[in-house]
Amino acid sequence: MSDYLLEVRNVSKSFPGVKALDDVSLFVKPNEIVGLVGENGAGKSTLLKILIGAYHPDEGQVLIRDKPVEIRSVKEAEEHGLAMVFQEQSLLPNLTVRENIFLANEEQFIRYGVINWKKMDQEARRQLAKVELDIDPASYTSDLTFATRQMVELARAMSLEDRTQYQPIVILDEPTTVLEKAEKELLFERVRALKDRASIVFVSHHLDEILELTDRVYVFKDGRKVAERATSETNVGELHRLMVGREIKGEYYRQGKQIEAGEEIVLQVKNLNQSGKFKDINFELHKGEIIGIAGVLGSGREEVCRTIAGVDKPESGTIQINGTTLHLGSPSAAINAGIGYVPQDRGGEGLVLYLSLGPNITLPDMSQVMRSGLVNLKAERQLAERWIDRMKIKTPGADALCLNLSGGNQQKVVLSKWLATKVKVFVLDHPTRGIDVGAKEEVYELIRELAKQGIAFLLIADTLEETIGLSNIIITMKDGEITRRMESPPDNKPSPVDVIEGMM
Amino acid sequence: MASIPEGMSAGKSSLRSLRIPPLVGPILILIFLILLVTLINPRFLSSANVANLLRQSSILLIVAIGETYIIMMGSIDLSIEGVMALTSVIIGIFAENYFNNNDLGLIAVLLAVLIGVAMGFLNGVVHTKLRIPSFMATLGMMYVGLGLATWISNGMNLPILDPMILSWARGNTGPIPNLTFFGLAMFLIAFFLERYTRFGRYVKAIGGAEDRAKLAGVPIDKYKILAFTLAGFFVGVGGVLNSARIGAGAANSGLNYLFAAITAVVVGGTALTGGTGGVLQTLIGAMIVIVIGNGMVLAGVHSFVQLAVQGVIITVAVILTIDRSKLPFVK
Numbered sequence A: 001m002s003d004y005l006l007e008v009r010n011v012s013k014s015f016p017g018v019k020a021l022d023d024v025s026l027f028v029k030p031n032e033i034v035g036l037v038g039e040n041g042a043g044k045s046t047l048l049k050i051l052i053g054a055y056h057p058d059e060g061q062v063l064i065r066d067k068p069v070e071i072r073s074v075k076e077a078e079e080h081g082l083a084m085v086f087q088e089q090s091l092l093p094n095l096t097v098r099e100n101i102f103l104a105n106e107e108q109f110i111r112y113g114v115i116n117w118k119k120m121d122q123e124a125r126r127q128l129a130k131v132e133l134d135i136d137p138a139s140y141t142s143d144l145t146f147a148t149r150q151m152v153e154l155a156r157a158m159s160l161e162d163r164t165q166y167q168p169i170v171i172l173d174e175p176t177t178v179l180e181k182a183e184k185e186l187l188f189e190r191v192r193a194l195k196d197r198a199s200i201v202f203v204s205h206h207l208d209e210i211l212e213l214t215d216r217v218y219v220f221k222d223g224r225k226v227a228e229r230a231t232s233e234t235n236v237g238e239l240h241r242l243m244v245g246r247e248i249k250g251e252y253y254r255q256g257k258q259i260e261a262g263e264e265i266v267l268q269v270k271n272l273n274q275s276g277k278f279k280d281i282n283f284e285l286h287k288g289e290i291i292g293i294a295g296v297l298g299s300g301r302e303e304v305c306r307t308i309a310g311v312d313k314p315e316s317g318t319i320q321i322n323g324t325t326l327h328l329g330s331p332s333a334a335i336n337a338g339i340g341y342v343p344q345d346r347g348g349e350g351l352v353l354y355l356s357l358g359p360n361i362t363l364p365d366m367s368q369v370m371r372s373g374l375v376n377l378k379a380e381r382q383l384a385e386r387w388i389d390r391m392k393i394k395t396p397g398a399d400a401l402c403l404n405l406s407g408g409n410q411q412k413v414v415l416s417k418w419l420a421t422k423v424k425v426f427v428l429d430h431p432t433r434g435i436d437v438g439a440k441e442e443v444y445e446l447i448r449e450l451a452k453q454g455i456a457f458l459l460i461a462d463t464l465e466e467t468i469g470l471s472n473i474i475i476t477m478k479d480g481e482i483t484r485r486m487e488s489p490p491d492n493k494p495s496p497v498d499v500i501e502g503m504m
Numbered sequence B: 001m002a003s004i005p006e007g008m009s010a011g012k013s014s015l016r017s018l019r020i021p022p023l024v025g026p027i028l029i030l031i032f033l034i035l036l037v038t039l040i041n042p043r044f045l046s047s048a049n050v051a052n053l054l055r056q057s058s059i060l061l062i063v064a065i066g067e068t069y070i071i072m073m074g075s076i077d078l079s080i081e082g083v084m085a086l087t088s089v090i091i092g093i094f095a096e097n098y099f100n101n102n103d104l105g106l107i108a109v110l111l112a113v114l115i116g117v118a119m120g121f122l123n124g125v126v127h128t129k130l131r132i133p134s135f136m137a138t139l140g141m142m143y144v145g146l147g148l149a150t151w152i153s154n155g156m157n158l159p160i161l162d163p164m165i166l167s168w169a170r171g172n173t174g175p176i177p178n179l180t181f182f183g184l185a186m187f188l189i190a191f192f193l194e195r196y197t198r199f200g201r202y203v204k205a206i207g208g209a210e211d212r213a214k215l216a217g218v219p220i221d222k223y224k225i226l227a228f229t230l231a232g233f234f235v236g237v238g239g240v241l242n243s244a245r246i247g248a249g250a251a252n253s254g255l256n257y258l259f260a261a262i263t264a265v266v267v268g269g270t271a272l273t274g275g276t277g278g279v280l281q282t283l284i285g286a287m288i289v290i291v292i293g294n295g296m297v298l299a300g301v302h303s304f305v306q307l308a309v310q311g312v313i314i315t316v317a318v319i320l321t322i323d324r325s326k327l328p329f330v331k
Helices: A044-051 A074-079 A097-101 A117-130 A146-158 A160-164 A181-194 A207-213 A236-248 A301-308 A331-337 A346-350 A357-362 A377-391 A407-419 A437-452 A464-470 A496-503 B013-019 B021-040 B047-072 B080-094 B106-129 B134-153 B163-170 B178-196 B198-208 B210-216 B220-246 B257-268 B279-298 B303-326
Strands: A006-015 A018-028 A033-037 A059-064 A067-069 A082-085 A169-173 A199-203 A216-221 A224-230 A265-274 A278-286 A290-294 A316-321 A339-342 A425-429 A456-460 A473-478 A481-487
Touching: A006 A044, A018 A044, A018 A059, A033 A044, A033 A207, A044 A082, A044 A169, A074 A082, A074 A160, A074 B210, A082 A146, A097 A117, A097 A146, A117 A146, A146 A160, A146 A169, A146 A181, A181 A199, A181 A207, A199 A207, A207 A236, A216 A236, A224 A236, A265 A301, A265 A456, A278 A301, A278 A456, A278 A481, A290 A301, A290 A464, A290 A496, A301 A339, A301 A425, A301 A456, A331 A339, A339 A407, A346 A407, A357 A377, A357 A407, A377 A407, A407 A437, A437 A456, A437 A464, A464 A496, A473 A496, A481 A496, B021 B257, B021 B279, B047 B080, B047 B178, B047 B198, B047 B220, B047 B257, B047 B279, B080 B106, B080 B134, B080 B220, B080 B257, B106 B134, B106 B163, B106 B220, B163 B178, B163 B220, B178 B198, B178 B220, B178 B279, B198 B210, B198 B220, B210 B220, B257 B279, B257 B303, B279 B303
Parallel strands: A018 A224, A033 A199, A033 A216, A082 A169, A169 A199, A290 A456, A290 A473, A339 A425, A425 A456
Antiparallel strands: A006 A018, A006 A059, A059 A067, A216 A224, A265 A278, A265 A316, A473 A481
16 A cells, blocks of 8 residues: 555546647645646646546556546546646536535435535535635625635535545646735635645646645646656746756747847837726837737736737727727727737637638638639638648648647637738737647747748737747736836847846 | 635625526516506406416416426427427327217326426437437427327317316316416426425536536436426426317417417526526516416407517517626626
8 A cells, every 4th residue: 555645657648739748657645735837738737637537548547545547527536535626617606605515416415305405504614614714605606706716616625525535635726827915825824724634736837836835846848747846845946947948948939030120110009098907008019020018917918919909999099000090999990900819719719610721711801712702612722721831730631620720730720810811910819828849839930930021929928938038029017007118139038037027 | 714805705795686686677577567457458457367367377387487497507498389289189189088988087197298208308318318409409399299299180179078177277266267276386396396406406507507517527418308308297287288278189289389488488587598597587477478468468459469579578588688697697
């Protein structure tokens, strides 16, 4: 009998075009808080999905209390004493707290088919007390703040210890992403308090949090486990190096291909205001220039980008494209003016996943393939093939649905779609999120290539390194205002510390 | 537990009270309509007309209850008229009737209701196991029901002679029509199921966010099938009572019930998007639909115009419910 509660042995998992997990092993001991760190795409979420039964590993084994297990659903994971607090929150907003805590586990309150609400209420209070949350179990979850809902999820996870008689293994997936500082502290306090009755797997890419909370930490990179450290024996610097390592080798962001911006102003933003979101935003973007906006969540950078793309309408201010004032708050006006918006959510906003490449590419401007008022399918196909060729899109064929492409290739379709409309300015919101390293490099290559052709970029990058590496100019934002503007020439890139200063 | 910072506690009670008003709106509309129709034609409140209202709304309520679960789940059941047709013809054949020597009494009733249950069950199975959208699965079932009913009955009315069955729909207990008790009983059963059983919880959960409910471990398919089966049961009961009311088994006996039932559900405040509402809302909704219909008759509105008015009502109701249901959903 080993002293491991959970053990992952040599697990691998591939998706078309990506090896998401490559021979990964790790273990969790009872009453231990284990950290998982890694950049986006490092394989953390794939591993978590295997643990809750959403994916099945191609190779390797998962053992719980020394027994090999086949987990096929969340329910089965829970039967083994394993619960997950989801990043995107999994509570049902139209149900009450108590109903959520015991959703799909009402047996204990049912007699002759009838739910005993009073008993459920008491039991819910007991579970909430574990996380020291004093709320009415009959309140609706939609009325709770995000942080409180998270506590409710934690309580739901802890209810496993009564249901299974095992010590629960609770996985917290990026739980701090949208928490305020005080809420974060509170969460940490509660998690620490739970340590003597549960094991915790804490997933984050905030290294300081990992160091603060965990006992041991695993570092993931590109689908592999690259290191395991006792938290007391490591530091932010080392973890960071292990996590992103490669970025140190100079040409990752194709800095050598960074060009001097042109004279011509393509995009001019003047006094843009939106109360509660951003204030007095002024900047100009030149031909072939890449401006990266750095800022934490809530800095207002996403909102500025959405406003420029016409998705949101500002209260005041003007935007000019090549000297012509843009009609604000209208995506179609922005498109006609030459702005191409690549949203963060590729599947939701960037692409119609159930359409093939051609229709996706021609969606913003169908006139490219219209012949006497009808869609010319042959022309559309040819157009798709030209873009597949030019952007090196890896696809089984022009007829393949975008659903079946890998993340990197989907992103290329999104870019093609805008390039086909003769775009002048690209607004890129996390263009490399969730795509693997090779595909990232191809996207960087493409951005450089397009900049050379004179297209200007406004960029919200996935990491700070990416912002610094890709940009000609870095603008930092904090609480809705621009705090700094720094040059970022290829031979003299600012250090992350300089940029962070502007963000904090 | 004093350490909970501001914002960590449950929402203010004023926020929570937002959840109740969805019922208040329809009730006010109902009261307003009753006053309006009474002003136009005072006969509206005559005991004969009130009894008539109770009869009509009871059957509609029973049929609409089943639809309520389905709509709460975010699905739709279009098979109502087909189910009513087949149950009606079955009761017309197996109860004491004008055409043959059958006289199965309660067994005939049971058979008819079971047919409804079976059709509902099939709806659920086709929808979940074959992964056909409920819209299509139940639309198909409507025509299966209508086709079979017309074929079996040869397109004729099958007059029912069983005095017990007829008395359910036509008799009174004191001043109150017997149908009222059926309506009330079915309503109480449905309300109980919705409020005190796992079934009611899961139906709401599935309608709220099916993927999350699934993640929590709710056996989605099982409860969807159960909901469609129960809907079949309620529609079956409604079909039997409706046959008793018109005194015959007939393939066209369910005519217009589909539209009226969906209207009742939606007017009451159950959003078509699922996750909110309930049978209590449907109770009010059914009364609104019946009062409007009856009111237009009393006001002398042409029957074709009545249909048009119903169409306007459901459209307006959809607009209202979507607005209302958005309030509690701050996602």
